[in-house]
Amino acid sequence: MSTKLFLAVALLTLVFFQPGPAFSEEFLVGGKPFSIMGYVTQGGAVSLVEKNKPDTERDFQSALTNLFLEMAYKPRDDIKLYGSGMLTADWMYDLKHNDRSWKDKGFADSRKNLYIDDQYWQLLKEAHVTWTPPNWNIRAGKQIVGWGETDGFRLIDQINPLDQRRGFADVEFESTIIPTWLLKTEYFPAHKPMWMQDLGFEFIFNPNVTWIKNQPIELGNDVGGIWAPYVTGPDFKDLSPLGVPGLGFIPTGALGALPPPLQAAAASFPNVASRIGSADVTLDRPRSGSTTGMEYAGRIKTIIADSIITLNGFYGRSNDYVSRSAAAPPRMTTAEDGAVIIHPQLEAFYPYFKFVGATFSRDITPLKASFLGGVAPVLRLETFYAFNSTFSNQITNEFVKKDELRYAIGVDWKVKIPLLNPRAYFTISPQFYQQKIMSYGSERKELAGLYENNYMTTLMITTSYLHNKLVPSFFWMRDRTNKANFFRYQLGYDYSNVWHFVIGATTFDGTKEGQGFDVFQNKDQLYFKVSYKWG
Amino acid sequence: MTISEIKEKTMNRIRESKGTVFLTFIMAMVLVSPLWAGEPYKKIDAVTLQKYKGWLDDPRPLTKELPYSKILPAEVYAKLTWDIPTMKKAWADVVGFAAPDAVGKIAPEIKPGKYSYKDMETKAGLKELVIPYFRDHFFKPAGPPLIGNFSEMTLIPTRQLYFQLPVSQATKKNAGKTKLDDKGYIIDRSYEAGIPFPKPSGKFKAQQVVYNWVKRYWEAESSDSVGQFKGFNRHLKMDFDGLIEIKTLNLAGRCVIPPFGYLDERARQRKEASAVLLTYLAPRDQYGTALNVLTYEAADAFDLNTLYINSLRRLRKLSATDSQDALGGQDIIMDDNNGFGKLCSTRNPYKLEILAEREYLVPFTTDGSLYFSSKGMELKNVELERRPMYVIKMTQLDKNYVYSYRIAYFDQETFILYHIENYDQKGRLYRTNTSFTTFVPEMGMTTQRTVISRDHVDLHSSLALPFITPIVHLKRSDVGLEGLVGKGK
Numbered sequence A: 001m002s003t004k005l006f007l008a009v010a011l012l013t014l015v016f017f018q019p020g021p022a023f024s025e026e027f028l029v030g031g032k033p034f035s036i037m038g039y040v041t042q043g044g045a046v047s048l049v050e051k052n053k054p055d056t057e058r059d060f061q062s063a064l065t066n067l068f069l070e071m072a073y074k075p076r077d078d079i080k081l082y083g084s085g086m087l088t089a090d091w092m093y094d095l096k097h098n099d100r101s102w103k104d105k106g107f108a109d110s111r112k113n114l115y116i117d118d119q120y121w122q123l124l125k126e127a128h129v130t131w132t133p134p135n136w137n138i139r140a141g142k143q144i145v146g147w148g149e150t151d152g153f154r155l156i157d158q159i160n161p162l163d164q165r166r167g168f169a170d171v172e173f174e175s176t177i178i179p180t181w182l183l184k185t186e187y188f189p190a191h192k193p194m195w196m197q198d199l200g201f202e203f204i205f206n207p208n209v210t211w212i213k214n215q216p217i218e219l220g221n222d223v224g225g226i227w228a229p230y231v232t233g234p235d236f237k238d239l240s241p242l243g244v245p246g247l248g249f250i251p252t253g254a255l256g257a258l259p260p261p262l263q264a265a266a267a268s269f270p271n272v273a274s275r276i277g278s279a280d281v282t283l284d285r286p287r288s289g290s291t292t293g294m295e296y297a298g299r300i301k302t303i304i305a306d307s308i309i310t311l312n313g314f315y316g317r318s319n320d321y322v323s324r325s326a327a328a329p330p331r332m333t334t335a336e337d338g339a340v341i342i343h344p345q346l347e348a349f350y351p352y353f354k355f356v357g358a359t360f361s362r363d364i365t366p367l368k369a370s371f372l373g374g375v376a377p378v379l380r381l382e383t384f385y386a387f388n389s390t391f392s393n394q395i396t397n398e399f400v401k402k403d404e405l406r407y408a409i410g411v412d413w414k415v416k417i418p419l420l421n422p423r424a425y426f427t428i429s430p431q432f433y434q435q436k437i438m439s440y441g442s443e444r445k446e447l448a449g450l451y452e453n454n455y456m457t458t459l460m461i462t463t464s465y466l467h468n469k470l471v472p473s474f475f476w477m478r479d480r481t482n483k484a485n486f487f488r489y490q491l492g493y494d495y496s497n498v499w500h501f502v503i504g505a506t507t508f509d510g511t512k513e514g515q516g517f518d519v520f521q522n523k524d525q526l527y528f529k530v531s532y533k534w535g
Numbered sequence B: 001m002t003i004s005e006i007k008e009k010t011m012n013r014i015r016e017s018k019g020t021v022f023l024t025f026i027m028a029m030v031l032v033s034p035l036w037a038g039e040p041y042k043k044i045d046a047v048t049l050q051k052y053k054g055w056l057d058d059p060r061p062l063t064k065e066l067p068y069s070k071i072l073p074a075e076v077y078a079k080l081t082w083d084i085p086t087m088k089k090a091w092a093d094v095v096g097f098a099a100p101d102a103v104g105k106i107a108p109e110i111k112p113g114k115y116s117y118k119d120m121e122t123k124a125g126l127k128e129l130v131i132p133y134f135r136d137h138f139f140k141p142a143g144p145p146l147i148g149n150f151s152e153m154t155l156i157p158t159r160q161l162y163f164q165l166p167v168s169q170a171t172k173k174n175a176g177k178t179k180l181d182d183k184g185y186i187i188d189r190s191y192e193a194g195i196p197f198p199k200p201s202g203k204f205k206a207q208q209v210v211y212n213w214v215k216r217y218w219e220a221e222s223s224d225s226v227g228q229f230k231g232f233n234r235h236l237k238m239d240f241d242g243l244i245e246i247k248t249l250n251l252a253g254r255c256v257i258p259p260f261g262y263l264d265e266r267a268r269q270r271k272e273a274s275a276v277l278l279t280y281l282a283p284r285d286q287y288g289t290a291l292n293v294l295t296y297e298a299a300d301a302f303d304l305n306t307l308y309i310n311s312l313r314r315l316r317k318l319s320a321t322d323s324q325d326a327l328g329g330q331d332i333i334m335d336d337n338n339g340f341g342k343l344c345s346t347r348n349p350y351k352l353e354i355l356a357e358r359e360y361l362v363p364f365t366t367d368g369s370l371y372f373s374s375k376g377m378e379l380k381n382v383e384l385e386r387r388p389m390y391v392i393k394m395t396q397l398d399k400n401y402v403y404s405y406r407i408a409y410f411d412q413e414t415f416i417l418y419h420i421e422n423y424d425q426k427g428r429l430y431r432t433n434t435s436f437t438t439f440v441p442e443m444g445m446t447t448q449r450t451v452i453s454r455d456h457v458d459l460h461s462s463l464a465l466p467f468i469t470p471i472v473h474l475k476r477s478d479v480g481l482e483g484l485v486g487k488g489k
Helices: A003-016 A100-104 A107-114 A222-228 A252-257 A260-266 A516-520 B005-034 B047-051 B074-079 B086-097 B124-129 B132-137 B166-175 B205-212 B267-271 B481-487
Strands: A026-029 A033-045 A059-061 A064-077 A079-090 A124-131 A136-143 A180-187 A198-206 A236-238 A250-252 A274-276 A280-284 A295-304 A307-317 A322-325 A331-334 A340-341 A345-351 A354-364 A378-393 A398-415 A424-435 A453-462 A470-479 A484-492 A499-510 A525-534 B114-118 B152-157 B221-234 B238-250 B272-282 B290-296 B304-308 B314-318 B348-366 B382-394 B405-411 B419-424 B429-440 B444-457 B458-471
Touching: A026 B047, A059 A064, A064 A124, A100 A107, A100 B382, A136 A250, A136 A378, A136 B481, A198 A280, A198 B481, A250 A252, A250 A274, A252 A260, A260 B205, A260 B405, A322 A378, A354 B314, A378 B458, A398 B405, A470 A516, A484 A516, A499 A516, B086 B166, B124 B348, B132 B419, B205 B348, B267 B272, B272 B481, B304 B481, B314 B481, B348 B405, B348 B419
Parallel strands: A274 A340, A280 A345, B152 B382, B348 B429
Antiparallel strands: A026 A033, A033 A059, A033 A064, A033 A525, A064 A079, A079 A124, A124 A136, A136 A180, A180 A198, A198 A295, A236 A250, A295 A307, A307 A354, A322 A345, A331 A340, A354 A378, A378 A398, A398 A424, A424 A453, A453 A470, A470 A484, A484 A499, A499 A525, B114 B152, B221 B238, B221 B458, B238 B272, B272 B290, B290 B304, B304 B314, B348 B382, B382 B405, B405 B419, B419 B429, B429 B444, B444 B458
């Protein structure tokens, strides 16, 4: 989509939907309520990294605009039509179009992926009809199905893919979760055992109308943009001045394979650093519409003894592809700072993913304490066991299948700390996560990116001031396996019922080079966002 | 063409057409389903309500413009209306008096008519009749920092108020059955239906009055409501604009709409009291959020609060003990919703005492013409009525609770709570809630038309404009998990 068209649509939307009372965006169509709501946000991010790094800009890094529109219509009390659309654009590609650093570092080349989201499934977010005859809830169309109890990462919530290309800063739910074409049917039996307070059966079918999977942060500035991870490779020597045909950049670790005279000559050449850049991936994936891309999921939801319990099952394709090195050697290019950019040659596919799992949540009332404000903590548990998940063995370069167990434990606890906030509570939410891979080999790092046991913890703290207008929050994600951290500090302010402001900062660190959040060590940034909402 | 080629071509056609088939299925659902799915009757939604009465600068008499006889189908309206003289007599028999006979003792010279706030300076009797909080904070010129002041009012004649005929009958039938323990708390299963203590007396008189409110029958045993909520900062600028749909279903003590007693065996066995489903339609970031609250009769039983979070498309268990934090954007906490939370000896217990039994001027809107003016957010067309009142002080015994005490004003004839003041642990006036109600004579029903909530510490105020429609077809599934998921985004 062209810039001019985007601007035209955005302008028309803002002109048409002038700010006004809540009901100015509610109409009657056929005597039934039809509402239009939405928001427009303008965000920006500035690097907090002082030195000039090859994978970041020293000043402004992004200027993200989101225009979100949603419509709801209820022609009957048991029929609901809902649709939403989003326009996303990062104006930094225009603002830095002629910026030398932006071009030299390769960020300008990622324009094709990150400038404007113009795929139909990015523009059209949700479009579904929901029918709720007695005991049933049937929803068909492009929709989101949310499972699980965890926040900040996904465990059992595997129905919809995620768009993570824009990074870790203040991203709205609507801009990260990708709605897909699904048929969801829920049945709530009228008669159930007396010991069950409520019961529902849910079945989800993904007919693979359009093949859409996770949109991850990609390697290489030319593809991944400002969030491309920084992963160093081996040192090289540029032996092309020797004039030997076929002898160019050679990894220093491979110099021993050269004839001794060449080895001696090579010793005088300086080392050249290298980085991992964008990968050339031969990706095998099901075609849109093919039966091999269809997915099936089911859930039993029940409330027993004031606890919410679900049993879940999923059969389909993983939202992430698994890859291994292809036979062809990596492609090499040279960066503006002289470093070698290694472009791995990979072959990949989306493996089948099948699991059974469960979730549980209830408040632990015996733990409520009057001096803490009298609120009991809410316990949340989530787990699944996956059969024959596919991993990449980085030692043998083979795809291997192993079972895995993942679980998470979380707590939400609201406490009163009058010294810090005499009026409102603090919500403290820690979580612990483990992924255990069964039948792991004897090598400690057999699988790419994963150990036999992988651990993560998160902590979220939030409160509010000024009558819920000012909301500070702190989020910490600790990758315990790779000894790496992600921190997010944020302050939100509701200036009015339509204007909202956010300012925050994200920082990353890690002790294991190239592992976990260490690859984002140059991505520390300050971000802000202004939102205007209506409806 | 070989068979395998035909097969391959056919399969390709099927694959290509999947998208079309899917979309066709969706369209079919939209078109076909209304043919055989029935809709009970027309509901009042926010847009329709706005046509009859806007929230600002609109003096139209809502009660006359949109009476229940116009909204409810004839057969339903017939089920919810009774002979007025019969209801009056029945209720007067139950409580032992009629309000018009119980007032006029204080300042008899203050007659029905129009008054301004200035009259309190010249008419001592008027000043004495006005609730102290109203004297200091309501009956005065409009202006910051709080909304809802009124400089003029009409004093209307005192009416006899009553309940639906079946409520009188149930109250009479079950008189004396409800028992309190030695601390003044209802003994489990001793209450059946009706107002438990129609003639409060004795050592636990205050408790009896309060329980009459807790077991109230105002509005309806099952209802479908729409409510506008608006918040204002100290400069009277609107900072919150919300819209909620509420479905409520009484699960116990039913005597108006069958089944009577408990709704079903599940409610009886589990001692369920009521179920409420709130669906947020505005503001935009709360659209599609739904909250289900299931309350239990047992004093020490925690409510079951389940939230459907729109942004996550997930169900979330909320702690029922989270009742003291302000609800987003508003000037009430969860415990303020029904006046004061649950009466319980083990959790945030109160000491109750009657401060006064006397008449006060209480706010009403008989024809629904009450409205907010854009000039200073002043309330116009305010009507006050002499009512015999109980003034009860509820002293909180837990020093860590958000409030140290509450002052509550209950009607002696109907036990309806019209106004409550909440004081923090430093003894400062913190939050207040005041209801302006309409009485529907043929239905024996009092319903809220305007509620003003004020935060005197943060200097923030909010208004609620609910419109409650009593309905007879509401089922448990409408206010349970099925309803929660169905109403969610």
